[in-house]
Amino acid sequence: MRISYDVSYHFHIGYYENECDYESIALKRETEDIWDVYFDFEQYGLKSAAYESSATFKEFGTRIFSIHVRDLEYALGAERFEKWLVNQKVI
Template sequence: MAILYDDKYHLHLGYYEDNCDYESIAFKRQSEDVWDVFFDFKGYGINNITLENELTLQPYGTRIFSIDNKEVDYDIGVQQFKRLLFINKII
């Protein structure tokens, strides 16, 4: 079953410290209170560190994590994005 997203609800999450400029985008699922966050590894010239069968949404990239909540908090989303970049030695 394909996941459908509500195109009225999306949020850009960025990391702009230490001369870096990385951005991901979160989309709200239509049928549930979940936000899926996508990152375009190829667009940044980075090897994709996600599972091979992970969901990819063109042109936004590959899903890197999800946030289970009706509303997404920008600061929490950015912290999770920054953590993923750090753990995977991107920053």
């Protein structure tokens, strides 16, 4: 199944603490209240072996997780992204 995104609904989610500068992109699905978060592993020199089966967009990276909410607030996205970075031992 191909996922379509509403390109008017996207934003950058970042982690900029402790001398780090990591950023992901959240995209809103067109027909669902789901935001998919993409991370460009290559840009940061990281391996994405665990995510090889996930959706990948050349311009955004690989989908690392989804957030099930109609209107995504930056604080929630940033919190989930930070947790992902910690779980992946990036930070």
